[in-house]
Amino acid sequence: MPPTRPSSAEIPDALDSDLGWTLGVVFRSYVRTANALVSHLPGGPRGYQVLAAAAQGLPGGQGALAQRLGVDKTVMTYLLDDLEKAGLVERRPDPADRRNKRVVATERGRATWTDTQTRLEHAEDHVLAPLDPADRSVFRELLRKLAAQANSLDPVHDTCRLVEELASDVPAKPRRSPRG
Amino acid sequence: MPPTRPSSAEIPDALDSDLGWTLGVVFRSYVRTANALVSHLPGGPRGYQVLAAAAQGLPGGQGALAQRLGVDKTVMTYLLDDLEKAGLVERRPDPADRRNKRVVATERGRATWTDTQTRLEHAEDHVLAPLDPADRSVFRELLRKLAAQANSLDPVHDTCRLVEELASDVPAKPRRSPRG
DNA sequence: ACAGATCGTATGTAAAACAGATGAATTGTC
DNA sequence: GACAATTCATCTGTTTTACATACGATCTGT
Numbered sequence: 001m002p003p004t005r006p007s008s009a010e011i012p013d014a015l016d017s018d019l020g021w022t023l024g025v026v027f028r029s030y031v032r033t034a035n036a037l038v039s040h041l042p043g044g045p046r047g048y049q050v051l052a053a054a055a056q057g058l059p060g061g062q063g064a065l066a067q068r069l070g071v072d073k074t075v076m077t078y079l080l081d082d083l084e085k086a087g088l089v090e091r092r093p094d095p096a097d098r099r100n101k102r103v104v105a106t107e108r109g110r111a112t113w114t115d116t117q118t119r120l121e122h123a124e125d126h127v128l129a130p131l132d133p134a135d136r137s138v139f140r141e142l143l144r145k146l147a148a149q150a151n152s153l154d155p156v157h158d159t160c161r162l163v164e165e166l167a168s169d170v171p172a173k174p175r176r177s178p179r180g
Numbered sequence: 181m182p183p184t185r186p187s188s189a190e191i192p193d194a195l196d197s198d199l200g201w202t203l204g205v206v207f208r209s210y211v212r213t214a215n216a217l218v219s220h221l222p223g224g225p226r227g228y229q230v231l232a233a234a235a236q237g238l239p240g241g242q243g244a245l246a247q248r249l250g251v252d253k254t255v256m257t258y259l260l261d262d263l264e265k266a267g268l269v270e271r272r273p274d275p276a277d278r279r280n281k282r283v284v285a286t287e288r289g290r291a292t293w294t295d296t297q298t299r300l301e302h303a304e305d306h307v308l309a310p311l312d313p314a315d316r317s318v319f320r321e322l323l324r325k326l327a328a329q330a331n332s333l334d335p336v337h338d339t340c341r342l343v344e345e346l347a348s349d350v351p352a353k354p355r356r357s358p359r360g
Numbered sequence: 361a362c363a364g365a366t367c368g369t370a371t372g373t374a375a376a377a378c379a380g381a382t383g384a385a386t387t388g389t390c
Numbered sequence: 391g392a393c394a395a396t397t398c399a400t401c402t403g404t405t406t407t408a409c410a411t412a413c414g415a416t417c418t419g420t
Binding site: 072074075099 | 379
């Protein structure tokens with residue numbers, strides 16, 4: 001998914017008023033900036049999310065953490081390996097359940113987290129720069145409304161229903177053929 | 181990049197006012213819907229873009245097409261393989277330059293394109309549903325402004341400059357270690 | 361006509377994600 | 391209290407995807 005990660009200049013013509021396109025342009029612009037701002041810590045953006053979760057001291061082992069972040073548990077394993085190797089977090093066996101390994105941020109990890117947070121705020125300002133302050137808050141508010149609604153109907157079967165609702169000639173699932 | 185394709189529920193807590201987060205939620209919501217709506221044609225979203233380009237009859241061979249869409253030329257090769265196998269486009273040798281292979285949409289390809297276009301318009305309405313008509317046009321306009329500016333400073337060195345500008349402790353490039 | 365460049369394709373390689381198996385540790389039941 | 395079943399984190403193997411490179415075919419220059 002990301003399904004789409006087109007790099008730079010693409011379809012510059014008549015799709016200027018297309019919502020999906022403009023949304024993608026703005027989002028990718030932010031993602032590019034944000035990625036650059038967190039590229040110094042292992043795991044990139046996901047490493048930051050893990051660090052943030054650890055610094056906020058939220059409960060649960062690394063499995064729960066993986067589920068919350070939407071990554072596979074095996075990914076979380078070597079994500080934490082790199083993060084721990086960098087001295088930002090620690091795996092600490094849970095005294096209550098020694099199978100669990102609590103993920104706690106080190107002193108340096110907490111400092112790095114707050115530092116990166118301020119960076120990301122700058123990234124937001126960078127993206128919103130072309131708007132004057134009044135328009136910025138309007139945009140934030142509208143976006144917040146959209147996000148709230150999008151979250152409520154996020155479940156997968158909903159888009160499936162929408163597909164069947166609009167589909168005309170989709171009998172089966174034509175998976176992509178292997179390259180050979 | 182996608183760099184980030186987190187699936188569903190993630191960091192539900194204090195980041196509600198975070199621009200990057202809400203932007204990502206809305207964008208992923210649209211992407212999910214749009215992907216579902218174009219999943220019936222080979223290559224998914226990129227297959228649709230190729231089909232759209234072919235149906236609009238834009239000039240140039242498949243190499244130029246690949247560059248415009250931001251995908252590798254080798255990807256374009258088997259992308260067109262699948263698309264041609266499905267009878268949506270044809271590779272036609274350019275009479276002026278027989279190295280080039282013009283990509284033209286078949287009759288069925290054009291029909292599929294227009295059909296998919298209307299579907300994607302429904303997807304837009306679906307995302308913008310929580311807003312009343314006035315707010316929708318406001319949102320579209322603000323987003324258009326942001327996209328225009330983002331496009332102008334998209335070049336990579338710009339974000340690099342921004343990184344160095346804000347970086348505090350980034351001496352070298354700590355590439356991620358291989359898993360083993 | 362011949363050297364060099366360009367287009368599309370084929371091939372190999374590296375990185376990333378997912379599924380399944382493994383070992384350690386807990387819970388339940390008898 | 392012992393034993394089966396479950397859960398957690400990790401390891402291993404497979405698959406997919408993108409990229410880099412090499413190749414044959416074709417064009418353009420001299």
